[in-house]
Amino acid sequence: MTGRERGTVQTGQGTGESGMRQLIAGNWKMNGLAGAGAAIAGAVRQGAAGLACDLVICPPATLLIPLAQALAGSPVELGGQDCHAAQSGAHTGDIAAPMLRDAGARWVILGHSERRAAHGESDSAVHAKVLAAVAAGLAPIVCVGESEAERAAGRHEAVIAGQLAAGLPEGFAGVVAYEPIWAIGTGRTASLADIAAMHAFIRARLAARHAAGAAARILYGGSVKAENARDILAVPEVGGALVGGASLDAAAFLAIGHACAQDTCIQANRG
Numbered sequence: 001m002t003g004r005e006r007g008t009v010q011t012g013q014g015t016g017e018s019g020m021r022q023l024i025a026g027n028w029k030m031n032g033l034a035g036a037g038a039a040i041a042g043a044v045r046q047g048a049a050g051l052a053c054d055l056v057i058c059p060p061a062t063l064l065i066p067l068a069q070a071l072a073g074s075p076v077e078l079g080g081q082d083c084h085a086a087q088s089g090a091h092t093g094d095i096a097a098p099m100l101r102d103a104g105a106r107w108v109i110l111g112h113s114e115r116r117a118a119h120g121e122s123d124s125a126v127h128a129k130v131l132a133a134v135a136a137g138l139a140p141i142v143c144v145g146e147s148e149a150e151r152a153a154g155r156h157e158a159v160i161a162g163q164l165a166a167g168l169p170e171g172f173a174g175v176v177a178y179e180p181i182w183a184i185g186t187g188r189t190a191s192l193a194d195i196a197a198m199h200a201f202i203r204a205r206l207a208a209r210h211a212a213g214a215a216a217r218i219l220y221g222g223s224v225k226a227e228n229a230r231d232i233l234a235v236p237e238v239g240g241a242l243v244g245g246a247s248l249d250a251a252a253f254l255a256i257g258h259a260c261a262q263d264t265c266i267q268a269n270r271g
């Protein structure tokens with residue numbers, strides 16, 4: 001992650017047209033026992049050398065410590081899939097941001113639509129979690145997205161604007177992931193034109209809020225796979241991808257990494 005995403009001073013290490021490397025984050029969701037998780041992480045580690053994007057794996061919390069060991073010394077970083085807003089305390093079953101950091105995570109996904117739906121997470125809850133994550137030294141990846149009905153009613157921009165306004169704290173310098181809910185796990189993706197329009201909309205909203213927003217990476221998520229990644233990652237303002245299902249297959253996940261816009265070596269080979 002960059003210094004800006006950590007909530008500290010920007011180090012300016014990015015490359016590529018936008019000045020920022022694209023970020024490919026794998027969201028394993030509630031999948032992965034120790035053996036299979038180690039095998040995927042090991043294969044990703046092997047294939048990650050020379051990739052021109054940043055790679056993050058967000059496994060179940062139970063796998064953070066073993067995967068931190070398996071990925072030590074590699075450029076692949078780890079993230080959690082959620083954290084509590086408090087630093088510690090009587091919250092049975094929850095996990096605090098400092099615990100994720102202590103287990104080797106550098107990132108955390110917050111406000112995923114599955115958590116909003118299944119756990120009733122509100123924008124204000126997401127807001128509090130972002131503050132907790134940043135305080136613990138984690139870079140937040142905050143998910144926003146509209147339902148199919150909201151898009152059909154022409155309300156998608158209003159929904160996203162509301163999620164950004166209420167979910168992101170002042171001075172937010174993390175990552176935003178645009179994930180239309182109807183595209184998650186369905187095999188359907190938003191059209192490239194719709195992705196471009198929504199990413200431009202999110203960029204304008206972020207930039208209007210504060211200077212850091214002009215540089216924040218905006219990921220697309222929702223049925224990203226090896227076959228469609230190159231087109232999606234070439235869309236203006238797409239700063240990477242949040243990948244669910246395909247991140248459980250190391251070869252598919254790495255292929256998405258190779259589809260990044262900055263992967264000039266691969267692009268040259270495409271002729």
Ligand code: PGA
Binds near residue numbers: 184187224246
């Ligand atoms: P998917 O999931 O790639 O399986 O659609 C994306 C996500 O939920 O982050």
